[in-house]
Amino acid sequence: MTDFLNSPIGVLALTVAQALALLVPILVAVAYLTWAERKVLGAMQMRRGPNVVGPFGLLQPFADALKMLMKETIIPSGASRGLFILAPMLTFILAMMAWAVIPVNDGWAIADINVGILYLFAISSLGVYGIIIAGWASNSKYAFLGALRSAAQMVSYEVSMGFVIVTVLLCVGSLNLTEIVRAQENLWFAIPLFPMFVIFFISTLAETNRAPFDLPEGESELVAGFFVEYSSMSFALFFLGEYANMILMSALTTILFLGGWYPPLDIAPLNWIPGPVWFALKVAALLFVFIWVRATFPRYRYDQLMRLGWKVFLPFSLVWLVLTAAFLKLTGLLPA
Numbered sequence: 001m002t003d004f005l006n007s008p009i010g011v012l013a014l015t016v017a018q019a020l021a022l023l024v025p026i027l028v029a030v031a032y033l034t035w036a037e038r039k040v041l042g043a044m045q046m047r048r049g050p051n052v053v054g055p056f057g058l059l060q061p062f063a064d065a066l067k068m069l070m071k072e073t074i075i076p077s078g079a080s081r082g083l084f085i086l087a088p089m090l091t092f093i094l095a096m097m098a099w100a101v102i103p104v105n106d107g108w109a110i111a112d113i114n115v116g117i118l119y120l121f122a123i124s125s126l127g128v129y130g131i132i133i134a135g136w137a138s139n140s141k142y143a144f145l146g147a148l149r150s151a152a153q154m155v156s157y158e159v160s161m162g163f164v165i166v167t168v169l170l171c172v173g174s175l176n177l178t179e180i181v182r183a184q185e186n187l188w189f190a191i192p193l194f195p196m197f198v199i200f201f202i203s204t205l206a207e208t209n210r211a212p213f214d215l216p217e218g219e220s221e222l223v224a225g226f227f228v229e230y231s232s233m234s235f236a237l238f239f240l241g242e243y244a245n246m247i248l249m250s251a252l253t254t255i256l257f258l259g260g261w262y263p264p265l266d267i268a269p270l271n272w273i274p275g276p277v278w279f280a281l282k283v284a285a286l287l288f289v290f291i292w293v294r295a296t297f298p299r300y301r302y303d304q305l306m307r308l309g310w311k312v313f314l315p316f317s318l319v320w321l322v323l324t325a326a327f328l329k330l331t332g333l334l335p336a
Contacts, residue, residue: 018110022099030243031061037291044295071232076139079229083137088230088237091130095244098123102251103178105261105275116177117165120252124207127245128154131216131226134238138229146225149302150209150216156309157206163317164200167193167324168256173335181260188264190257196320197257199313201286204249206309208242210290212297213305250286251279258282 035050035057042049050057075084101116103109113119128151135147169175171193172183183189190197206213217225227238254260259282261275300308328334 015110019100022104022110023096026096026099026244026247027240029247030240031065033243033247033287034064034239035061036287037294040288040291041295044292065236068233068236073232073234074229076229078139080137080139083133084229085234087130087134087137088227088234088241090133091127091241092237092244094123094127094130095241095248098248099251101177102248102255103181103260104251104279106178106182108276109178112176112178115175117169117175117180121162121165124158130241134230135226138226140229143226143228146216146228150226153206153209153213153215153305153309156306157203157313160309160313160317161200161203161207163314163321164196164203165256167196167317167321170321170325170328170334177255181255181262184259185262185266188257188259188262193257193320193324196317197253199317200256201253201289203309203313204253205290205293206305208245208249210242210246211294212300214299215302215305246287246290247283250283250290253286254279254282 038060039049039057041047050060053059053063075081098120100110101113101119103112109116131150131154132147135144135150138144168180168189171189172180174180174183205211209216227235230238261279263270263273263278325334
């Protein structure tokens with residue numbers, strides 16, 4: 001058995017098994033996040049939400065999936081067929097690929113590489129291509145305008161997110177996501193770096209095109225944004241990709257600022273709860289805030305969105321980065 005696991009086929013089989021063990025729960029979580037959002041929004045707006053398909057509406061995600069599968073995929077006559085089909089696949093695949101380096105417990109990562117943060121930077125940077133390709137390949141001016149707005153928005157907020165992450169890396173001295181969590185065993189970074197935590201979380205709202213920054217999907221101005229020409233499963237892949245990115249960004253926020261799999265205090269009975277459960281609870285709490293924000297705040301104007309990113313978040317995160325570096329240097333706490 002050991003010889004088989006050490007062989008190339010054994011290594012490949014083990015990697016595939018690890019990937020499925022992580023991706024299948026994520027796909028189920030994505031499906032039920034749509035149900036949870038509708039339930040929470042319903043409660044906040046004094047409605048019932050899904051309550052017909054199955055007990056408490058729990059089978060609603062499966063009914064939605066079946067409906068999408070049964071619908072016809074319509075490709076506009078002037079569209080670039082290959083790119084039109086590729087765009088939603090690219091968006092969804094990239095959202096899944098990013099999970100390869102996410103540790104849900106100590107040593108529980110498909111690829112515990114030393115440059116995990118750089119890998120996530122690369123994947124998130126590629127995500128904008130799916131949206132641009134979708135807008136251009138649709139051969140629709142409305143879709144193309146939505147794609148351009150989305151690309152500008154994602155690129156703008158990635159800059160401030162980058163400075164926030166560099167601030168965390170200064171405190172840790174490693175690009176490894178597991179090491180970042182281990183550095184928070186006694187104190188979560190959300191406490192000393194609270195302003196950066198707030199900036200990072202708001203930037204994740206903009207990065208995932210969520211309200212109040214859902215300008216790319218501005219129904220009143222752009223019909224439905226970059227995916228206006230999409231239907232059936234091609235639309236569903238965009239839809240699932242957005243929700244998968246919500247879970248991914250919540251997981252990344254948990255790793256960078258909320259101590260990953262560590263409990264709030266290392267005392268009984270908190271430390272009796274397994275690490276993956278704590279990780280899932282923190283991700284669920286952040287996802288609840290995603291939904292809460294959607295139900296609470298009106299949509300920003302595009303000039304307000306850009307002003308917040310370039311004139312508020314960018315200078316503030318840069319100044320905080322410099323102050324953090326100076327503090328660590330002067331106190332001798334800068335990691336070697």
